[in-house]
Amino acid sequence: MSFNILSPGLLTTVQDLGRHGYQKQGILVSGAMDAIALRVANLLVGNPEDSAGLEITYLGPRIRFEADHLIALTGADLSPVLNGERVKMARPVWVRRGSVLEFSTPRSGIRAYLAVAGSFAIPKVLGSYSTYLRAEIGGFRGRALKTGDLLPCIGLTPQGHKLWQALAGAYPAKDWGQAKWTPDPQLYPQPVASPVIRVLQGPDYELFTESSQHDFWHQEFTVTSDSDRMGYRLQGPALFRDEPRELLSSAVTFGTIQVPPEGHPIALLADHQTTGGYPRIAQVITADFSRLAQVPLGQKIRFQRISLEDAQCLYIKQEQDIQQIKKSLQFKIENA
Amino acid sequence: MENPQRNPSSTAAAHLAPVGDSGLVVQFGDAIELPTHLRVQAFSACLREHPFPGLIEYVPAFASVTVYYDPWVLSQAGRYNPYEEVTHFIHDLLRQAETRKEKLRSKVVEIPVWYGGKFGPDLEFVADYAQLSVKQVISLHTRGEYLVYMIGFAPGFPYIGGLNEKIAVPRKDKPRTKVPAGSVGIGGLQTGVYPIQTPGGWQLIGRTPLQLFKPQAASPSLLQAGDRVRFVAITEKEFERRREYEF
Numbered sequence: 001m002s003f004n005i006l007s008p009g010l011l012t013t014v015q016d017l018g019r020h021g022y023q024k025q026g027i028l029v030s031g032a033m034d035a036i037a038l039r040v041a042n043l044l045v046g047n048p049e050d051s052a053g054l055e056i057t058y059l060g061p062r063i064r065f066e067a068d069h070l071i072a073l074t075g076a077d078l079s080p081v082l083n084g085e086r087v088k089m090a091r092p093v094w095v096r097r098g099s100v101l102e103f104s105t106p107r108s109g110i111r112a113y114l115a116v117a118g119s120f121a122i123p124k125v126l127g128s129y130s131t132y133l134r135a136e137i138g139g140f141r142g143r144a145l146k147t148g149d150l151l152p153c154i155g156l157t158p159q160g161h162k163l164w165q166a167l168a169g170a171y172p173a174k175d176w177g178q179a180k181w182t183p184d185p186q187l188y189p190q191p192v193a194s195p196v197i198r199v200l201q202g203p204d205y206e207l208f209t210e211s212s213q214h215d216f217w218h219q220e221f222t223v224t225s226d227s228d229r230m231g232y233r234l235q236g237p238a239l240f241r242d243e244p245r246e247l248l249s250s251a252v253t254f255g256t257i258q259v260p261p262e263g264h265p266i267a268l269l270a271d272h273q274t275t276g277g278y279p280r281i282a283q284v285i286t287a288d289f290s291r292l293a294q295v296p297l298g299q300k301i302r303f304q305r306i307s308l309e310d311a312q313c314l315y316i317k318q319e320q321d322i323q324q325i326k327k328s329l330q331f332k333i334e335n336a
Numbered sequence: 337m338e339n340p341q342r343n344p345s346s347t348a349a350a351h352l353a354p355v356g357d358s359g360l361v362v363q364f365g366d367a368i369e370l371p372t373h374l375r376v377q378a379f380s381a382c383l384r385e386h387p388f389p390g391l392i393e394y395v396p397a398f399a400s401v402t403v404y405y406d407p408w409v410l411s412q413a414g415r416y417n418p419y420e421e422v423t424h425f426i427h428d429l430l431r432q433a434e435t436r437k438e439k440l441r442s443k444v445v446e447i448p449v450w451y452g453g454k455f456g457p458d459l460e461f462v463a464d465y466a467q468l469s470v471k472q473v474i475s476l477h478t479r480g481e482y483l484v485y486m487i488g489f490a491p492g493f494p495y496i497g498g499l500n501e502k503i504a505v506p507r508k509d510k511p512r513t514k515v516p517a518g519s520v521g522i523g524g525l526q527t528g529v530y531p532i533q534t535p536g537g538w539q540l541i542g543r544t545p546l547q548l549f550k551p552q553a554a555s556p557s558l559l560q561a562g563d564r565v566r567f568v569a570i571t572e573k574e575f576e577r578r579r580e581y582e583f
Contacts, residue, residue, distance in 0.1 A: 020392055020393055021392075021393045022393075022491075022556065023393055023395045024380075024393065024394065024395050024396060024487060024560075024561065025487050025491065025492060025555070025556055025557035025560070026487040026488050026489060026490055026491045026492050026493050026531075026549075026557060027491045027492075027556065027557075028491075125551055125552070126551060126556060134490070134532070134534070135490075135491050135532050135549070135551065136532075137551040200354065200356055200357065202355075203353050203355065203361060248366065248367070248368065248397065248398040248399055248400075249397055249398060249486070249488055249495070250361065250395075250397040250398070250399075250400045250402060251355075251359075251361070251395035251397055251400070251402030253355065253356065253359060253402075253404065255356060256355075256356075273488065273489060273490075274395060274487075274488050274489075275395065275397055275486065275488030275489065276488075283355055283356035283359075284356070285356060285357050286356065286357050286358055287357075308354050308357060308419055309417070309419075311356070311357035312357045312407045312417075312418050312419060314357075315357050315358065315407050315408065316407060316408055316411045319408040319411075
């Protein structure tokens with residue numbers, strides 16, 4: 001019972017919601033770049049939302065399913081195709097053994113998430129299934145998937161099996177199919193090509209010159225091609241401090257926007273280092289992490305300032321929306 | 337690194353600032369100095385012993401502790417201004433920490449090092465730069481105790497203070513793309529060990545057979561902030577005997 005990786009795509013890794021609690025030991029959080037998308041994918045197949053799924057980056061893999069499975073795809077629309085037919089995003093998909101999933105032209109966003117009912121049969125490392133590429137731990141053998149890998153699956157859960165039967169039962173002659181229902185797209189972030197990203201001022205904001213502060217709020221920044229899971233390198237007006245002096249290293253996190261001496265900001269992402277010494281001009285709000293993580297390389301973003309109170313309200317609102325999705329999906333699955 | 341003459345921050349009130357919508361930084365000073373380090377340690381110990389609801393984790397650094405929390409968890413408990421709520425918890429913990437007579441943790445970790453040879457390609461450069469013999473460099477490096485101020489940069493990577501100024505040498509002009517795990521290096525006034533293979537610019541003077549990062553262990557980093565470290569010179573034979581992993 002496994003996913004047979006016929007080709008791995010650009011960067012396909014196993015991720016969950018991250019490895020928390022070890023940053024004081026220098027260990028990265030990692031986890032899904034678009035955590036909301038992974039959570040929704042898991043909920044669609046009846047998994048706990050923090051189960052491990054695949055993060056698929058831009059150019060997707062080809063996967064042959066070596067057993068009957070219930071899967072769901074969320075996040076970026078990378079034009080998924082099952083046995084030659086287009087698959088819709090964000091709904092439970094049943095597949096029979098031997099079916100092949102592949103991807104073609106990316107249509108929106110950059111990272112898709114694939115959840116499978118029951119998730120993968122892989123060990124947890126330090127409390128998480130996430131792949132920590134640099135330290136070569138977690139996920140599937142501590143690395144991105146390669147051609148020929150057999151990624152073992154746990155197999156259909158009772159809930160997943162019930163939904164599989166309900167969806168597939170009416171189509172004995174078909175090799176795959178999907179539910180007609182999908183969560184309300186208003187309830188969770190959808191990829192936007194050139195989004196406005198909301199941020200709070202960072203602890204070192206005041207160190208920057210007035211004109212750099214002005215540029216930060218009013219100019220566009222392009223996500224450059226040397227960006228990765230660690231961070232987006234941004235090209236735009238260079239940002240400088242009044243008096244450049246060395247800062248003491250302190251903690252940095254997902255969404256921290258730091259500015260190295262040459263003036264081009266880096267927005268840190270899931271594989272951010274735990275501490276850093278560059279000045280932190282801003283911090284992306286949690287409710288915009290998904291939107292940021294889905295910006296394709298070469299696209300432009302803008303920053304907008306919001307208050308801490310508003311940022312926390314948006315955070316709580318986002319969690320309430322996920323709870324609503326969870327409830328409605330539980331109802332759908334129970335009554336399937 | 338430790339300058340007892342200059343420690344205004346050791347008594348000044350800690351400064352709190354938000355780090356986005358789910359974190360805050362408690363700043364104890366702005367220099368690498370022992371009194372500040374002790375406050376960081378005392379506050380970290382209080383957080384460890386008295387975690388508040390919604391606490392995710394905390395990250396001590398040279399002069400600050402960053403605290404990550406989940407506003408959703410706090411809002412579920414009926415707290416509608418999560419930041420304000422967390423600052424109440426933090427102020428309570430700070431009061432506890434300031435009255436607490438936190439001594440340096442007694443844990444001393446000995447790090448055996450095979451100096452020079454194929455694993456210490458820059459040892460002779462360090463000796464030449466410092467106008468010392470190789471033997472003197474080793475003797476200075478193994479003399480005295482070092483303090484682990486913080487862990488960062490890579491899993492289990494210690495920021496260590498206490499290097500003898502005589503062997504403080506600049507980093508390499510061009511960083512190596514691959515520094516092997518276990519390498520012991522000097523970069524400016526810092527010395528330390530690379531727990532995993534990474535790119536790095538320090539001058540490599542030797543290698544330890546110990547594994548500083550053990551991903552399967554409950555506490556994966558051999559060293560923790562606040563630990564004392566002593567380097568001990570060992571022979572190649574000893575190195576092979578104590579070696580904990582494949583290179």
